[in-house]
Amino acid sequence: AQKVTQAQTEISVVEKEDVTLDCVYETRDTTYYLFWYKQPPSGELVFLIRRNSFDEQNEISGRYSWNFQKSTSSFNFTITASQVVDSAVYFCASINSGGSNYKLTFGKGTLLTVNP
């Protein structure tokens, strides 16, 4: 069974600070995918990134970066120079590649508040 843990329930930062959201996953599968989604106050989950288990390269997209480390089963998300518009709930999720490979397993989410 898959499990995703986001230990940080809430984080509050001041604008322009860097912030890292932690994600630890558990899976018995050798092939799996990891995701980050953003849920702004409007409600919809917005896809941010997908990473497969064979690709441990870190990724940077503008102010966003992701650090995938299989050795620690972590897939952390860093926002550099945070902005008020980054305020949202962020979800980490996983999915395996076999069997019921459409089931996203979500963490409980981290509420990020960026204050001006």
Place this chain on the structure above:
Amino acid sequence: ETGVTQTPRHLVMGMTNKKSLKCEQHLGHNAMYWYKQSAKKPLELMFVYSLEERVENNSVPSRFSPECPNSSHLFLHLHTLQPEDSALYLCASSQSLRGAANTEAFFGQGTRLTVV
């Protein structure tokens, strides 16, 4: 705008009422999902449809009844709900159910349901 539209956005219903939630996507996707998001709990997958056929019923009580008349529309019929069913109900779609192509889901903004 994610391409997945849910109506209504907010719904208050009594325990004896019957109501329906609607989800619509025009992304050409073949798979559609219902998720339940309760406070302080991970998103729970409720139902999965692929090409209008239900492939997953994740131990959801019968007071929730899904319907997928075509690949663009998904309904969730509600009857004799309980107060603990109050939650945000999210619809999602993905290109297909199997393989890497399915692993990016697009979410609607959700219906905030309150059962009184």
